[in-house]
Amino acid sequence: MNIQHVNHLVHAYKIAPWRVQRQWIGNVLLVVVALAMVATLYLDVTSQAAIAGREIQDLTASIAASQQVSADLQTQLASLTSARVMGQRALEIGFRPMKSGEAEYLVVPGYSVLEPDILSSVSVPQLSALTIPPEYNESLLDWVDKKIVNAVGGMP
Amino acid sequence: MRQQYANRVRVLAAVMVLISFAIIVQLTRIQNSPEAAIFRQQASNYAYELRTFYPDRGEIYDRSGHLLAGNRTVYEVGVDLSVVRDPNAIAAAISVELGRDYAQVLDAIQNPPEGVTYMVLADFVEVEPAVRLQELKKTYQKQAEEGTAGSLTGLEFKSHPQRSYPENSLASNVIGFVSREGRGYFGIEEKYDTLLAGSPVQAFVPTDPNKAFEIPRVLNGTTLVLTINRDLQAAAEQILDESLYTYGSNGGVIAIMDPRNGEMLAMAVTPRMDLNQFWNYASIYTNASEFNPIISMPYEPGSVLKILTMAAALDSGTVTPRTTYLDTGAIMVGGATIQNWNQEPWGVQDMTGCLQHSLNVCMATLSTQMGAGTFYSYMDNFGLGHLTGVDLAGEAAGRLKLPGDADWYPVDLGTNSFGQGVSATPLQIMMAASAIANGGRTVTPHTLYAMARDGRQYNVPAQFAGSPISEQTADTLSGMLSVSLESEGSLALVPGYRIAGKTGTAQIPVNGFYDNTQTNASFIGWGPVDDPQFMIYIWLERPSASIWGSETAAPVFAEMAEKTVILLDIPPDYIRQGIAAK
Numbered sequence: 061m062n063i064q065h066v067n068h069l070v071h072a073y074k075i076a077p078w079r080v081q082r083q084w085i086g087n088v089l090l091v092v093v094a095l096a097m098v099a100t101l102y103l104d105v106t107s108q109a110a111i112a113g114r115e116i117q118d119l120t121a122s123i124a125a126s127q128q129v130s131a132d133l134q135t136q137l138a139s140l141t142s143a144r145v146m147g148q149r150a151l152e153i154g155f156r157p158m159k160s161g162e163a164e165y166l167v168v169p170g171y172s173v174l175e176p177d178i179l180s181s182v183s184v185p186q187l188s189a190l191t192i193p194p195e196y197n198e199s200l201l202d203w204v205d206k207k208i209v210n211a212v213g214g215m216p
Numbered sequence: 217m218r219q220q221y222a223n224r225v226r227v228l229a230a231v232m233v234l235i236s237f238a239i240i241v242q243l244t245r246i247q248n249s250p251e252a253a254i255f256r257q258q259a260s261n262y263a264y265e266l267r268t269f270y271p272d273r274g275e276i277y278d279r280s281g282h283l284l285a286g287n288r289t290v291y292e293v294g295v296d297l298s299v300v301r302d303p304n305a306i307a308a309a310i311s312v313e314l315g316r317d318y319a320q321v322l323d324a325i326q327n328p329p330e331g332v333t334y335m336v337l338a339d340f341v342e343v344e345p346a347v348r349l350q351e352l353k354k355t356y357q358k359q360a361e362e363g364t365a366g367s368l369t370g371l372e373f374k375s376h377p378q379r380s381y382p383e384n385s386l387a388s389n390v391i392g393f394v395s396r397e398g399r400g401y402f403g404i405e406e407k408y409d410t411l412l413a414g415s416p417v418q419a420f421v422p423t424d425p426n427k428a429f430e431i432p433r434v435l436n437g438t439t440l441v442l443t444i445n446r447d448l449q450a451a452a453e454q455i456l457d458e459s460l461y462t463y464g465s466n467g468g469v470i471a472i473m474d475p476r477n478g479e480m481l482a483m484a485v486t487p488r489m490d491l492n493q494f495w496n497y498a499s500i501y502t503n504a505s506e507f508n509p510i511i512s513m514p515y516e517p518g519s520v521l522k523i524l525t526m527a528a529a530l531d532s533g534t535v536t537p538r539t540t541y542l543d544t545g546a547i548m549v550g551g552a553t554i555q556n557w558n559q560e561p562w563g564v565q566d567m568t569g570c571l572q573h574s575l576n577v578c579m580a581t582l583s584t585q586m587g588a589g590t591f592y593s594y595m596d597n598f599g600l601g602h603l604t605g606v607d608l609a610g611e612a613a614g615r616l617k618l619p620g621d622a623d624w625y626p627v628d629l630g631t632n633s634f635g636q637g638v639s640a641t642p643l644q645i646m647m648a649a650s651a652i653a654n655g656g657r658t659v660t661p662h663t664l665y666a667m668a669r670d671g672r673q674y675n676v677p678a679q680f681a682g683s684p685i686s687e688q689t690a691d692t693l694s695g696m697l698s699v700s701l702e703s704e705g706s707l708a709l710v711p712g713y714r715i716a717g718k719t720g721t722a723q724i725p726v727n728g729f730y731d732n733t734q735t736n737a738s739f740i741g742w743g744p745v746d747d748p749q750f751m752i753y754i755w756l757e758r759p760s761a762s763i764w765g766s767e768t769a770a771p772v773f774a775e776m777a778e779k780t781v782i783l784l785d786i787p788p789d790y791i792r793q794g795i796a797a798k
Contacts, residue, residue, distance in 0.1 A: 113425025
């Protein structure tokens with residue numbers, strides 16, 4: 061295949077009438093594919109957000125149930141260790157109330173009487189719009205909308 | 217050929233465009249059709265549901281972290297009338313498990329009020345029967361034919377917390393109780409009802425998972441930590457119960473306070489009630505003041521009030537500890553004769569002797585020497601006739617008649633000086649006496665040590681109510697009271713500890729006259745004198761074993777004080793002073 065033949069093929073391709081059509085088709089397909097990708101991404105993000113939201117709802121209910129169980133157990137434990145029960149158990153295993161003359165006091169350097177500390181459980185981070193970064197709860201459209209608003213708002 | 221192909225493509229493209237256009241048009245039409253609006257409305261009806269969030273009521277702990285009031289789960293059992301399949305089965309199950317009347321339940325399900333779709337059949341159902349009912353419902357569902365509802369379909373269970381008191385009747389007079397409507401009555405439960413209950417939140421909760429973050433945050437009620445020491449409270453209640461039996465007393469109280477800061481360490485009374493069965497209240501108490509007599513039952517305290525008279529006399533400079541007087545056994549005040557408790561003269565006495573022998577004539581002499589203005593000014597500054605401000609519901613102020621009042625007579629100046637004709641609650645006397653134990657400053661008694669919410673704790677600081685006497689007067693009087701106890705060999709003495717205190721025996725007015733056979737026996741004391749860490753008040757009502765406080769209330773004080781020094785880890789004086797010397 062000589063160079064003249066190649067030039068002839070290139071020239072024929074350049075002047076082919078279907079070439080423009082294919083370019084159009086290619087561009088349209090490119091737009092369609094791009095839109096499909098965005099739609100897929102949007103669908104994926106939305107579905108993931110919905111799943112996460114459902115999990116949040118389930119976990120919220122689970123937390124409430126656990127707190128209720130915890131309160132139940134705490135109350136049961138308090139009943140089992142009440143002053144009356146503990147006194148009774150102490151007597152049953154052979155202890156008796158001490159008299160003041162029987163006490164021996166030792167000086168322990170650095171010891172100080174313990175004061176009541178925070179008795180409530182450590183606070184659990186609560187769900188709220190303020191504690192969740194926007195990346196985790198805004199949709200693609202929200203994000204685009206915010207960007208447009210920011211862009212417009214940012215203009216002098 | 218190429219042209220034909222091009223035409224086909226154009227036609228195909230046009231058809232595709234038309235179809236696409238048709239789809240878009242159809243989509244738009246459906247979106248904006250009347251039916252779409254109906255569907256949107258239906259969807260929006262389910263998008264949110266109105267829910268009321270009831271925060272868990274805050275817990276109540278003693279100062280060492282023992283739970284005194286908590287929450288436990290109970291169930292509301294109801295029926296969803298829209299899906300009920302077998303009312304008879306539901307009525308039978310409720311009747312068997314919850315003991316409700318079968319006919320009534322059946323009638324309620326079959327003839328509900330108009331428009332009602334959900335009906336509560338029973339509330340505050342314990343866990344066990346509720347779980348059995350749930351299991352029964354599941355069993356019936358399994359037995360039902362495929363695709364059909366079980367016999368108990370429609371039976372609904374909603375769990376919610378209910379107040380629970382693990383210590384039952386312990387410190388019931390301090391804690392109070394919560395009704396099923398969630399309202400606190402008496403004590404801490406009433407005083408801090410708003411704080412404990414938290415605020416119910418009514419909100420539309422989104423069912424859309426994408427809006428899960430809109431679920432409202434409901435803070436539970438505030439947790440309260442009391443100054444009460446559970447073990448000391450239990451000991452006080454036990455000693456009080458035994459004392460009532462030993463001395464044949466109708467009722468009584470033992471109150472223990474830290475005189476340095478007003479923290480109430482124990483408040484034992486009789487009778488007490490099991491707070492988990494608060495509905496027995498009416499069968500236990502005849503009126504509200506009996507729930508916690510320490511704060512709500514003023515009485516004529518008798519000779520324990522002499523410490524206030526002596527404090528006023530010393531502080532005003534009317535007398536010194538060494539001032540002497542000749543006790544003739546009687547004195548005329550306001551036209552009435554006042555006599556000593558034994559109607560005998562005691563000869564020459566100094567002020568310590570006045571306290572040691574509890575001489576009414578001496579006290580009446582002091583009050584008349586001070587004059588009504590000075591005497592009542594001191595009594596007022598000590599807080600008599602005023603509320604102490606204790607953080608418990610139902611406090612009574614007592615009564616201190618003042619010159620100018622319609623029912624005040626000149627003789628009152630004499631009788632008030634030894635605690636007759638004046639009424640005060642045990643807590644008022646303790647608050648007043650705290651000035652003597654605490655270097656001249658009265659403390660405001662309180663039961664709240666701290667409050668905790670959302671991971672933060674706020675400690676309640678001590679509050680001082682005033683300085684009715686000087687520090688020097690307080691120290692002098694404490695010493696006098698201690699010496700007077702030791703000199704008479706009081707039954708209130710605690711081996712190893714120097715105690716200051718005073719007995720009280722007050723006659724009880726019956727039909728307008730004092731009855732010599734019925735008394736209120738009291739004792740107030742504190743220790744160790746050089747560093748007071750506890751103040752104990754004993755009141756025995758109408759003891760039959762002896763009418764005298766020195767023979768009834770004083771030994772109870774000693775027993776209680778001995779228990780207190782053990783439970784509060786207070787070493788005997790010689791050890792404590794030895795440690796301090798190092």
